[in-house]
Amino acid sequence: MDFLKTLNIQAENAGVSTGTTWIKSKGEKIASYSPVDGKLIGNVTGADRNAYEAAVKKAQEAFLIWRTWPAPKRGEVVRQVGEELRKYKEPLGKLVSYEMGKSLQEGMGEVQEMIDICDFAVGLSRQLHGLTMHSERPGHRMYEQYHPLGLVGIISAFNFPVAVWSWNSMLAWVCGDVAIWKPSEKTPLCAVACQKIIQGVFKKNSVPEGVSCIVIGGRDTGEWMSNDTRIPLISATGSTRMGKAVGAAVGQRLGRSLLELGGNNAIIISKDADLSIAMTAATFGAVGTAGQRCTTTRRLIIHEKVYNKVKDMLVNAYSQLKIGNPLLEKNHVGPLIDTDAVNLYLSAIERCKKEGGKFIVEGGVLKGKGYESGCYVKPCIAEAKNDFEIVQHETFAPILYIMKYKTMDEAIAMQNGVPQGLSSSIITNNLRESEQFLSHAGSDCGIANVNIGTSGAEIGGAFGGEKETGGGRESGSDAWKVYMRRQTNTINYTDKLPLAQGIRFDL
Numbered sequence: 221m222d223f224l225k226t227l228n229i230q231a232e233n234a235g236v237s238t239g240t241t242w243i244k245s246k247g248e249k250i251a252s253y254s255p256v257d258g259k260l261i262g263n264v265t266g267a268d269r270n271a272y273e274a275a276v277k278k279a280q281e282a283f284l285i286w287r288t289w290p291a292p293k294r295g296e297v298v299r300q301v302g303e304e305l306r307k308y309k310e311p312l313g314k315l316v317s318y319e320m321g322k323s324l325q326e327g328m329g330e331v332q333e334m335i336d337i338c339d340f341a342v343g344l345s346r347q348l349h350g351l352t353m354h355s356e357r358p359g360h361r362m363y364e365q366y367h368p369l370g371l372v373g374i375i376s377a378f379n380f381p382v383a384v385w386s387w388n389s390m391l392a393w394v395c396g397d398v399a400i401w402k403p404s405e406k407t408p409l410c411a412v413a414c415q416k417i418i419q420g421v422f423k424k425n426s427v428p429e430g431v432s433c434i435v436i437g438g439r440d441t442g443e444w445m446s447n448d449t450r451i452p453l454i455s456a457t458g459s460t461r462m463g464k465a466v467g468a469a470v471g472q473r474l475g476r477s478l479l480e481l482g483g484n485n486a487i488i489i490s491k492d493a494d495l496s497i498a499m500t501a502a503t504f505g506a507v508g509t510a511g512q513r514c515t516t517t518r519r520l521i522i523h524e525k526v527y528n529k530v531k532d533m534l535v536n537a538y539s540q541l542k543i544g545n546p547l548l549e550k551n552h553v554g555p556l557i558d559t560d561a562v563n564l565y566l567s568a569i570e571r572c573k574k575e576g577g578k579f580i581v582e583g584g585v586l587k588g589k590g591y592e593s594g595c596y597v598k599p600c601i602a603e604a605k606n607d608f609e610i611v612q613h614e615t616f617a618p619i620l621y622i623m624k625y626k627t628m629d630e631a632i633a634m635q636n637g638v639p640q641g642l643s644s645s646i647i648t649n650n651l652r653e654s655e656q657f658l659s660h661a662g663s664d665c666g667i668a669n670v671n672i673g674t675s676g677a678e679i680g681g682a683f684g685g686e687k688e689t690g691g692g693r694e695s696g697s698d699a700w701k702v703y704m705r706r707q708t709n710t711i712n713y714t715d716k717l718p719l720a721q722g723i724r725f726d727l
Contacts, residue, residue: 223311227413235264235408235436236271238278239429240419245271247437252409255321255555256545258593264408266437272444275433279371279398280450282430287368287396295345295394300421302338305331308417314547319407320381321555321595322509323546334386336679337695341390344700348395359714366704368396373445375456378557379512381407382414387694388455389432395703400433402445406557408436449473453703460688478702479690482614483642485674486519486635490648491526495533498647501673503537507553507599508675511618515643515675520622521631527624531580534601538581541599544590555595556617565597565617571610577602583619606634614640628653636664642685643667643674
């Protein structure tokens, strides 16, 4: 395919790089098959321990130099990375779509997110500010400043194979940190492509080798990073189960972890909702990326007065969905990432039925021409209760659970009544309802939206959630502070040394 040639993706690819250099490794071979058609895209040689150690050592050396570059100069490098991504937006977007399985529009959109975070980081490079405080001692000045943290380990998931890396690395780079990226072994070629895209920029600007490292591998590689005291921050995106393991390992060595984990996101549809907005938000939220977003809409909490109408509208909307090759823009829904995901989808449907769920749109695996990979499934909808065990868990597939409510207090309690706390939404034209939803007694999620869905966060705001979602924040706002260490400074510009609280210590 032309986009593979443009991105210089080979049949055999190295999986460890320190920037412009690719390191030989004797790690296991990782084969990347497309869920679109089941074909082999290419192979990657994963990291062995020696290659991993070489990458970390080079990152340590690079940090000592990179941290001394003025932040705006680092920002200029990131600006050029954004320009390079603009040049490669189409082929990289197609690779994201082909290797991961999301629609071409979503693949392109993910690359656009990378470009947007580059623009954000460039501006940030001139705004890494601290505070000035008044000292209680005369002739003293007190302030705080932020310094680069060091090596930032990035563990990303398959569903956003390039954007999450950029959210972390672009901010880390302007902050003066260096990045070590372990991408998902299910989408390794997207990572190889990203590293190749930025190589020219790094070489042209004489960026130290080791500022951008990738170490492709399986679970062992993630464990090496999580237990590595040389990496003060681990930013990990994935399941709650994975996040608990990473958090425990990093916490045991008193490191820092930024965790972006599972979501079980709900939209409350009020009796005062604009139902056309509700339908758009719910349908895209539930079936976008074939239900494989952490912000996917998994529950609809619908007021009893509009429940039947919304149910009929949903059945009609789902009947119009086009499922197929995501590289064709006419299709709304692509495949799940692999057959393991398909099996989890089928298992969740059976569990829902056993607990008493009633499907108003049936699910199932699609077969026949165009579906040879075995990864295409039908988005489905079940009437369920919020306390069903299967509803309390995140299933990474297009299964939507719908349920009724009577009062707003009840709806908010249902929205909050799951272990996860990532994204939430209410569709209403009632000002009181929207303000209640956003109040201290409202949504307990990291993201709470009014009259938009749970999916599609902008890079300008901090992204992340509470409870079993991990508590991390990435991307915009002041998320940059996670990648730096805070330091308080006091300067005495007199010829005396007064002590705090008036203590006297005369010698």
